[in-house]
Amino acid sequence: MKETILNTLKKIEEDFNVKILYACESGSRAWGFPSKDSDYDVRFIYVHQQEDYLTIDPIGIGKKRDVIELPINDLLDVTGWELTKALRLFRKSNPPLMEWICSGIVYYQAFSTIEKMRELSSSIFAPHSCLYHYLNMAANNFREYLQGDQVKIKKYFYVLRPVLAAQWIERFNEFPPLEFPSLVEEMVPEGELKEEIETLLKRKMAGDELELEPRIDVLNNFLNKEIIRLQEFTKTLKISNPNFTPRLDELFRETLEEVWSL
Incomplete structure (x- = not known):
């Protein structure tokens, strides 16, 4: 099954002209209670080429979607988030994203971005x-x-x-x-x-x-x-909102340099 997932991810890179940084399982398999007929909930984070970000309309505006979703079938449910979307959600300690980077079932990981996010996660955790x-x-x-x-x-x-x-x-x-x-x-x-x-x-x-x-x-x-x-x-919790934006901006730029300078 992993080979099928990896082939699917490779085709996504080719079809959408992106680089996938990370792909994992999310859902009942990652949670430890799959059924015999459970599908594979594959979630991934990807990055566009540098020139795609150097435009007057940022990714996520209009037709420049920040999500890639494949048609769901009986076997695979595959969805990915573009890196700037993922980092904005990470800044808010978004639980689904936090679960992705903590998943015990990793199908693919390239470059250093996800490890850097994991290192930041305990500080960002809200x-x-x-x-x-x-x-x-x-x-x-x-x-x-x-x-x-x-x-x-x-x-x-x-x-x-x-x-x-x-x-x-x-x-x-x-x-x-x-x-x-x-x-x-x-x-x-x-x-x-x-x-x-x-x-x-x-x-x-x-x-x-x-x-x-x-x-x-x-x-x-x-x-x-x-x-x-x-x-x-x-209701008793004190809400603190440290500003992680500069570090996440830096991480985004580091990723572009690492991925596309090869």
């Missing part, structure tokens, strides 16, 4: 931004999928993971690991709750469909309580 993201995700999924006597049981993972990620940020003041089993091991104490989570995880990994089943009250009660508690916690 707890409030990431907490809001994970809590909004958890609250929306909880409200949409886990109400009523019969629920889509697999959706528990899409509420549990952001809740545990938010708990991690609260406890350690750092960006959480992507892998769901790591979050469970660290954040959930031994007992009935952990047993229910681990049972669901084993079923999902074994290929159980996990469609409509009776609601699991121990999970619903935990999630409802924690979402409310963490929402209150976010």
